[in-house]
Amino acid sequence: MLALEGMMNAQRNQAQRSSQGNGASVVTEMKSRQAAKIRELGQSLIDAGFVTLDQQSEALGLARSTTWTILRATHKHSGLSAAVINRMLLSPELPPLARRKIFEYTTDKLAGVYGGSQTQRRRFFARLSIKQARLATPELGGLSRVSL
Numbered sequence: 001m002l003a004l005e006g007m008m009n010a011q012r013n014q015a016q017r018s019s020q021g022n023g024a025s026v027v028t029e030m031k032s033r034q035a036a037k038i039r040e041l042g043q044s045l046i047d048a049g050f051v052t053l054d055q056q057s058e059a060l061g062l063a064r065s066t067t068w069t070i071l072r073a074t075h076k077h078s079g080l081s082a083a084v085i086n087r088m089l090l091s092p093e094l095p096p097l098a099r100r101k102i103f104e105y106t107t108d109k110l111a112g113v114y115g116g117s118q119t120q121r122r123r124f125f126a127r128l129s130i131k132q133a134r135l136a137t138p139e140l141g142g143l144s145r146v147s148l
Contacts, residue, residue, distance in 0.1 A: 027115060034079050034105075034114040041101040042071040048095035059098065061091030079114055080105065082127030089129070 042056070050059045057067035062084065070080065088094060088102055106128065108114060110121055 030113065030115045033108075037101070037105045037108060038070060038080070041098055041105065044095065044097040044101050045071075048097060050095070059091065059093040059095065060088045061093065062087060079109060082124050086127075086129045 045056045045059055048059075050056045053064055053068055056071065057064045060067055060070075062070070066084065070084070085102060085106055089099065094102075109116070110125055112118075112121060116124070
């Protein structure tokens with residue numbers, strides 16, 4: 001848990017240092033990090049043997065169109081919603097590495113790495129089904145320690 005908190009603090013500090021420059025480039029950098037993390041999720045599915053869109057959508061527990069949009073990292077400007085994350089985490093077919101990438105994405109989003117005001121991050125946190133996620137993966141259930 002200490003390692004997770006340390007990683008989150010480092011990411012938050014990096015985001016704050018980045019914000020001291022040009023405002024437009026900071027937003028671009030944040031969105032670029034967000035898209036990269038979502039691409040990592042897609043790669044983790046491929047590495048686990050889920051190559052086709054049908055296989056990936058089944059593994060994520062999402063519709064094909066939603067899966068296609070997410071894995072192309074073009075899923076809205078706000079990234080993945082709490083509802084989509086909840087559905088993915090509850091999928092029994094989700095491979096462990098993909099589950100870890102989703103938790104990393106969620107932790108980063110809660111820490112403000114991808115932008116968002118404190119109020120937006122609190123709302124996002126409130127919409128996450130942390131209890132269900134803990135039941136699905138008890139060894140990774142420390143997200144509730146994120147300070148908002």
